[in-house]
Amino acid sequence: MxxxxxxxxxxxxxxxxxxxxxxxxxxxxxxxxxxxxxxxxxxxxxxxxxxxxxxxxxxxxxxxxxxxxxxxxxxxxxxxxxxxxxxxxxxxxxxxxxxxxxxxxxxxxxxxxxxxxxxxxxxxxxxxxxxxxxxxxxxARMAQDIVADANSMAQDIKMTGKVAIYGIYFDFNKADVKPESEPSLKEIAKLLKQNPKLNLYVVGHTDNVGSMSANIDLSQRRAQAVIQVLTTKHGVDKKRLEAYGVGPLCPAAPNKTDEGRAQNRRVELVEQ
Known part of the structure; x- marks a missing residue:
């Protein structure tokens, strides 16, 4: 023992x-x-x-x-x-x-x-x-619970001739509109329905990461993709929309920081 x-x-x-x-x-x-x-x-x-x-x-x-x-x-x-x-x-x-x-x-x-x-x-x-x-x-982006509505979009266009939309999302280096963009797309369609005489340029913007030619092409394809969704899913007349891509040529902020580059990746609606 x-x-x-x-x-x-x-x-x-x-x-x-x-x-x-x-x-x-x-x-x-x-x-x-x-x-x-x-x-x-x-x-x-x-x-x-x-x-x-x-x-x-x-x-x-x-x-x-x-x-x-x-x-x-x-x-x-x-x-x-x-x-x-x-x-x-x-x-x-x-x-x-x-x-x-x-x-x-x-x-x-x-x-x-x-x-x-x-x-x-x-x-x-x-x-x-x-x-x-x-x-x-x-x-990552925070899940956006508050989206600019059609009325505020119309007000910005009336005051400045354009409105920046940050609620339209794409995967990195791609032009497919992501599903979480739907709330903003609905408001754009509502804007056009409430203002039948309003025609828009849909303008794609990027940051300055990558070559100029690649960014111009990407921004153009993204603008076209937005129009594609608005016309096929939301019933917007395609004659009222025209796509342009300007890449990094019209920055909203300096491209020196991540925050600035995020502001520059956007879609704008410009009154024709």
Whole structure:
């Protein structure tokens, strides 16, 4: 009996008890964690904003689904160096086509573009590598609950001869109108029904990412796609609409920031 108790005690001494992740916390689907680390805290928000640092060393505000995951080294493990943590995450993102936008002693900022999703990652190390935090934002538009209605569109056209529509959506580098554009398209059709003498130029605009010729072509195809939906689905007479694409030639904001480029990607209705 004494022997059994002694053996049990020795076995307990040699068991390695891993530190447990905080309740409800898990790794982000894109990234695994450093070996011998556990998650001590986490938070996820469906839509939030955060400042990241771009290649020019300037802060840029990004909006979308936000993750915060804080890691700490297991109590029985030797922590890696801070540079080892930063290099591991940088190499992982670069291997799948991402880029490093900025780095200093304890931080690295990474960016990954896949399809119509842009993922921003900030890795921050602390306590000489014993801990590190991940701040991740999957950039996306917020679900738009409020859409400019036909009356406000008519008012803008009366005052300025045009109205910018930001509720018409396309996938990256494509000209297919996305289903979530329907509320705005309904209001445009209503605008034309309420104003039977109003004829419009539908003008596509882009940011300055890519070549001039590609952006001109893309903006033209997007304008034509909007007219296609309005005429085939909403019964608008195609004689009242004419498509033009001007690419990046008429910006609404500087193209130097992500926010500015987002403002420049739009469709405008211009009175003929």
């Amino acid at each position: 004494t022997t059994c108790v002694l053996l049990t005690s020795l076995l307990l001494v040699n068991v390695v008890i891993a530190d447990e992740d905080a309740e409800g916390c898990r790794d982000h689907p894109l990234l695994t964690r450093m070996p011998n680390f556990y998650i001590q805290d986490c938070e996820m928000r469906d839509f939030d904003q955060m400042d990241f640092v771009n290649k020019q060393g300037e802060e840029t505000t990004v909006e979308g689904k936000k993750y915060y995951i804080s890691h700490y080294v297991n109590s029985d493990a030797q922590p890696p160096s801070e540079i080892q943590i930063l290099r591991n995450f940088t190499n992982a993102i670069q291997k799948i086509g991402g880029t490093k936008t900025y780095e200093d002693r304890s931080d690295v900022y990474l960016k990954l573009e896949k399809g119509d999703i842009i993922t921003w990652i900030h890795v921050h190390t602390w306590n000489d590598g014993a801990g590190y935090d991940l701040n991740i934002v999957e950039e």
